[in-house]
Amino acid sequence: MGKAIIQLAGIKIYRNRRPVLDIDNMTVTAGEMVALAGANGAGKSTLLQVINMLLPYQQGTLTLFGQDAAKYGRENARFYSAMMFQETLLVRGTVYDNVALPLKFRGCPDSQIAEKVTAALATFRCQHLARRQANQLSGGEAQRVGLARAIVYQPQLLLLDEPFAALDAASRTAILSDLRQVAMQNKLTVLLVSHNFNDVLYFAERVVVLEGGRIVQDECPEAVLRRPATQAVANLVDMDNILPCQVECSGSSVMIRLPGGIEFSKNAPAPARPSACCLPGDAIYILNQSPMRECRPFITLNGTISAITPGIGAYKVSIKSSCLALTLRAPREQTSGLSLGDNIEVGFNPDEIQLV
Known part of the structure; x- marks a missing residue:
């Protein structure tokens, strides 16, 4: 088993005194491609936000990259991880400027930025968009640029909160294929939230299914598809x-x-x-x-x-x-x-x- 990148133990979040997330135990090791699945309100995005230190938890222990997240805080999570949402959140300016932003925030020397940005854009086959204004991109182009921006500084962990939900099936498949190849080549750990179980089958090696904020099944996609643990999971996989x-x-x-x-x-x-x-x-x-x-x-x-x-x-x-x-x-x-x-x-x- 590889090095643990994420470990959650007894993590609980309450809203109006009611638990919305209750994770007894969950570990993700280096290089795993994991899908978080579940119905609306199951706790998938909440769990992703906890892992990225965007949402505080009331109980339990979160360990990121071998260190207690409560002690080493948000900066450590930001340094080693990247997160993408359904909205690409590209800022005004060119594609090149957007992809260069994480490097500038981290103090990367100007002499290295051009090389790293070009390589990241090429990885997701969008280097021809470098001088295009970000607000002129199609949905698929914007998501490819968003992925390039997410991996340009070579994070260890990539968190994806349904970033491809608005794309057509062909565009989703093409992007997931490229992402899977990049993750395997770079031993990148990926957590993907998706409502589309076809995406899960195409991309993930492991599926963690949430129901009411709890993990109800944690197996390979084939097992979840053919032997769902609950009726809600059966409905989820159609x-x-x-x-x-x-x-x-x-x-x-x-x-x-x-x-x-x-x-x-x-x-x-x-x-x-x-x-x-x-x-x-x-x-x-x-x-x-x-x-x-x-x-x-x-x-x-x-x-x-x-x-x-x-x-x-x-x-x-x-x-x-x-x-x-x-x-x-x-x-x-x-x-x-x-x-x-x-x-x-x-x-x-x-x-x-x-x-x-």
Whole structure:
């Protein structure tokens, strides 16, 4: 494990005597690319502001770069870290002037500023904008310039509070791709707040999910996507199927009952008082297609196709039975012979079910 860049222990923030942030334990090591995810009001931006010493905390300990933040204060955080918000906050003047500002604030010799600014602009492919006025930039251009300004003095930690939220999907993907490459090459530690889970999947190696100011899940993106810890996390990742269920526990086994008399057992620990189960769409198979019949054990049901939605990489097929509605995802070639109103048999393996 690498050197700890951020350590939080027992951090609490109260507003009107109510806790808005309650972090028992969280550590981020050098070179990690971490996404902070959660619904609006979950505490993501609050946590980022605490880490950047913009917001005081009432309890707990924050350690930054191996030093107690309460003792070494705001200046230490500023020296080793950079933060970007949704608004780029570029000042009046040229792009070059904006990117040079952090170097001037830190007393960098004039003889080195031009070289560092040029290199930072080139890193995010915006060196051609150097003489452009900052107020004449497009949204994507402004964000690239903002990133160049953030990394020009080579910080150890980059904090990003949804800076790409207003950009179109193609622009976000391009910028995140460049940022990921820069972070990996320079072993830069990055914390990214984003409401778009596609951004999280594309960029992060680890996802910390907040709910009500607390960490409810801290895993790799794939685990969060397929096995959400709570129903709120399932909604956040746009889980295809969140089904009401009844659960009976017996030792290490649980009996799960779905509407319409569908029931099956599963050897896995259940969370306290589960009220629903999650099932990814790509874990549901079309059993009319003979190769899939060999994949057992399966829970099967018959239904009618109510919608077919094209997508890149996979089509979404909505199925309604007398008791249950399901959405499956399948490659285009597996759906080419299907039509609205067709009767279809589908199945899934109980091991793919996640109780929440």
